[in-house]
Amino acid sequence: MYSARKSTLRQFTVLCSRVILLYLFWILSGCAIIVRGQPRGGPPPERQINLSNVRAGALARRAAQSQPDTRDTPDEPWAFQAREFLRKKMIGKEVCFSVEIKTPQGREYGMVYLGKDTSGENIAESLVAEGLATVRREGIRGNNPEQARLCDLEDQAKAAKKGLWSEGGGSHTIRDIKYSIENLRNFVDSMHQKPADGSETPEPFAAEAKFFTESRLLQRDVQIILESCHNQVILGTILHPNGNITELLLREGFARCVDWSMAVYTQGADKLRAAERSAKERKVRIWKDYVAPTANLEQKDRQFVAKVMQIVNADAIVVKLISGETKTIHLSSIRPPRIDGESSQDKDKRFRPLYDIPYMFEAREFLRKKLIGKKVNVTVDYIRAATSGTDIGPGSIPAFPERTCATVTIGGINIAEALVSKGLATVIRYRQDDDQRSSHYDELLAAEARAIKNGKGLHSKKEVPIHRVADISGETQKAKQFLPFLQRAGRSEAVVEHVFSGSRLKLYMPKETCLITFLLAGIECPRGSRNMPGGLQEAEPFSDEATLFTKELVLQREVEVEVEGMDKAGNFIGWLHVDGVNLSVALVEHALSKVHFTAERSSYYKALQTAEEGARQRKDKIWANYEEKPTEEVVQVSEQKERVANYRPMCVTEITDGLRFYTQDVETGAQLESLMETMRAEIAAHPPVEGAFTPRRGDYCLSKFADGEWYRARVEKMESAAKVHVFYIDYGNRETVPSTRLAALPPAFSIRALPAQATEYAFAYIQVPQDEDARADAVDSVVRDIQNTQCLLNVEYMGASCPHVTLQFADTKEDVGLGLVKEGLVMVEVRKEKHLQKMVAEYLKAQESAKTSRLNIWRYGDFRADDADEFGYNR
Known part of the structure; x- marks a missing residue:
């Protein structure tokens, strides 16, 4: 008997002396708990402790789904109450326990106490005292005080008829558990x-x-x-x-x-x-590896205030930044109205998305009335990368450039949310892991749900609105029929849909529901580049500036027009007013247009004259090189006077092979230096992406010169991507460069910020040799004497393409052109104007001296008419 008992005891590990402090984590039943320690670098291990010497009822179990022959077992009486008793008393609390025995299967039995030591509440005793557990009396040793106390507590619970010992057997404590719900x-x-x-x-x-x-x-x-x-x-x-x-x-x-x-x-x-x-x-x-969609953007590029210049469509706008640069912004996470398939498009007419796609016009108008000309807050949400697309097969995918997608607000209103709530746009659905979405995506979804519920816009059950807009642009017969009506109407309301140039626009007439081409009356605006039968005609100076001025003032604005007539092409001619401003007068006032003689019979002629006079006096933009021409009376008086000399300091920057030269005004030299310094600092901070700029003829751009520095330039000719002809607008020199050495010119450094500084001139009173060797000698002499030096310049008279001037050396005041004549490098051009005869006589005297000395072109002695023809002169 002793040996058998000793053998049995060897199967257990006695650990009564070891007390462990842990946290109560989970109650399995009335007599079994799960404990955990503090987490260190991850979830801590779990440990199950069974209460020694007591037993609580078993909780209900669901039948195993994989074993059809098993059945659900219900709670034993008072089992759930025992588990709840422990849960409410112990869950999440600090407990300490001592393990008394551990079975070969790894099950541990011991005593559990609330608190940090064994002086706390004994959980087994509490359970027995409430009648929620029975004491295992078999094998109780009389010398064990803990077991004896449990027996006393159980006897007291029985006497008090608590829990398991109450009348009725405890059937009312068994839960009616449903493991599935039918509905x-x-x-x-x-x-x-x-x-x-x-x-x-x-x-x-x-x-x-x-x-x-x-x-x-x-x-x-x-x-x-x-x-x-x-x-x-x-x-x-x-x-x-x-x-x-x-x-x-x-x-x-x-x-x-x-x-x-x-x-x-x-x-x-x-x-x-x-x-x-x-x-x-x-x-x-x-x-841990998350990278925000705008992580690569600086703070000033993530959030900024800008002015809305144009509504491109129902999800894109063009804004003007504080720097003057324009930028296209797409509204995040929304899709504009679109048409499904091609079947809905009328094959017998041109498809116009703005008017032919249902609700596209309403969406554009909503944005135009809310935003155009207003300042908005822009918060960039993500940058959508450019896509190359494919044009192969019927399922071709269009290519898209890089898109800046942002949340745009005005007065605290999210414009995208407002658009969606009116049913004028839908919300894009994304993959769950796609983080490129609006920062207010949930509000957009909620707005769309409201629009669907209320049947608004695209979600309406009603017939879609139809816009029957007649485009009579270029339709001469229709325009003739429409002209009398517009003339009688006086001022008519219109919306500027497009700006072709400074004085040519397309207008939408809402009352007449038609589109017309409108030309501004009374002015002559610089023309842009045009495709002519003989090739591309270059743009006139300041044509781009005039177009931009008109765009900023009237594009997509509500205006009033007075139609006076029409031209042969069916374009209407008249006056346009925006916010009380006459656009024709505004262009003239800002030196971007001249007054046309047809304005004389208009009531606006006086205002136009006053505006032009002010621009001429300022010598601004198109009047920069203006020299006032005397009237006939003034000519008669001036013929009796001497030539007036008004020499100004200039720096000669470039001399051409045709003996023309370019100069910079010394007075504006500091402005140019400041602009170049700021521009190069900006480029150093944000270097242009090589190849990102696509040059076009007439474009202003940045070009990297041989010295490695960037300069302002204008594209003159495109042979190929490897051969782009550019003109450096501040210095007058030309170069052929690959397109990879070109970049976009930031608006802050455009000719609006500082006009082109290089001005072309020709020498007055001289003839340029046509013979290459003679001309080269004259050019070499001029280059040697005045290239990159400061001279004094006086405009003598206007030539066919540029002013003709005299130059003096800054120190000696000697006439450079006269010196060329004295050296026999050029011949004199005789002028007929009486007030110039003194200068002509001086030049002819110098020419006779060169003849006598047989210098250069006079080295053959008597210089006859046929000699002049040989040297390319026109006597």
């Missing part, structure tokens, strides 16, 4: 909850996430809000006393937001997005 929807509705979809499936850091949730919720008293049901699974929100577990999981980087349930989340989707955003910013757990 989940009715169940959720019976709980008076608003149905919504929701699901969260954390993928990385699964073990840590599970521990995070278990340690806060398992067997805790919580509040549950049933949100919806999905595939026989109830979805809801759990509110812990310390907060919403959903928000906590998101904030700690254990979960990500799920779009399909966010729109109807009753606790406020913005809180969940904010929690997720916090985790992303801190790059915790599943976001």
Whole structure:
């Protein structure tokens, strides 16, 4: 007997002397608990402790789904109450325990106490005293005081008829458990909850996430809000006393937001997005490798204020930045109205998206009236990369340039949300892992849900609006029929749809529902480049500036027009007013147009004259090189006077092979130096992307010169990408460069900020030799004497293409052109003007001296008419 008992005892490990402090984590039953220590670098290991010498009832078990012959087992009486007694008393509390025995199977039995030592409440004794557990009396040793105390407590519970010892057997304590619900929807509705979809499936850091949730919720008293049901699974929100577990999981980087349930989340989707955003910013757990869509942008490029210049379509606008640069902004996460397939397009007419796509016109008008000319706040959400597209086969994909997608607000209103709420745009659906979306995506989804519910715009059951707009641009017969009506109407309302040039526009007449081409009366605006039968005609100076001025003032604005007539091509001619400003007068006043003689019979002629006179006196833009021509009376008087000399300091920067030269005004030299210094600093901070600029003839751009520095230039000719002819507008020299050495000219450094500084001139009173050798000698002499030096310049008279001037050396005041004549390098051009005869006589005297000395072209002695022809002179 002794040996058998000794053998049995060898199967156990006695650990009574070892007391361990842990945290109560999970209650398995009335006599079994799970404990965990503090987490270190991850979830801590679990440990199951069974209470020694006591037994509580077994809880109900569901039959194994894989074993059809098994059945569900119900609760034993008072089993659930015993488990609940321990849960409420112990869950989440510090406990200490001592392990008494450990079976070969690894099961541990011991005593558990509340608190940090064995002086705390003995859990087994508490259970027995409440009648929720029985004492295992078999094998009790009389010398064990703990076992004896348990027996005394059980006897007292029996006497008091507590728990298991109460009358009736405890059948009322057995739960009626249902493991499935036949109609989940009715169940959720019976709980008076608003149905919504929701699901969260954390993928990385699964073990840590599970521990995070278990340690806060398992067997805790919580509040549950049933949100919806999905595939026989109830979805809801759990509110812990310390907060919403959903928000906590998101904030700690254990979960990500799920779009399909966010729109109807009753606790406020913005809180969940904010929690997720916090985790992303801190790059915790599943976001440890997260890179924000705008991480590569500077703060000034992420958020800025800009002025809306144009509405491109229902999801794109053009804005003007503080720097003067224009930028196209796409509204994040929305799609404008579109047409499905080609069947809806009328094959018998030109397809015009603005008028032919349902609700496109309404969307554009909504944005135009809200935004055009207004300042807005722009917050960039993401940059959509450019796509190359494909044009192969019927399923071709169009190519798109890089898109800046942003949230645009005005007066606190999200324009995209307002557009969607009116049913004038739809929300783009993304993959769950696609982070390139609006920062207010949930608001957009909610706005779309409202629009669908209320049947607005694109979601309406009514017939789509039809816009029958007649385009009579270039339709001479239709224009003739329409002309008398417009003339009688006086001032008519219109919207500027397009600006072709400074004085040529396309207008939409809302009352007449037609489109017309409109020419500004009374002015002569610089013409842009045009394709002519003989090739491309170059743009006149300041034509681009005039076009930009008109765009900024009237594009997509509501204006008033007075039609006076029409031309042979069916274009209407008249006056345009915007906010009380006559556009013709404004162009003249800003030196971007001249007064046309047809304005004399107009009531606006005096205003035009006054504006032009002011621009001439300022010598601004198109009047920069203006020299007032005397009237006939003044000519008669001036013929009796001497030539007037008004020499100005100039720096000669370039001399051409045709003996023309370019100069910079010394007075504006400091402005040019300041602009170049600022421009190069900007380029150094933000270097241009090689090959990103596509040059076109007439474009102003940046060009990298041989010295490695960038200069302002204008594209004169395009042979190929490897051969682009450019003219350096501040210095007068020309160069052929590859397109990779060109870049876009920032608006802050355009000719609006500082006009081109190089001005072309020709020498007065001389003839340029046509013979190459003679001309080369003259050019070499001029280059040697005045290249990159400061001279004094006086305009003598106007030539066919540029002013003709005399130059003097700054120090000696000697006439450079006269010196060329004295050296026999050029011949004199005899002028007929009487006030120039003194200068002509001086030049002829110098020519006779060169003849006598047989210098250069006079080296052959008597220089006859045929000699002049040989040297290319025109006597």
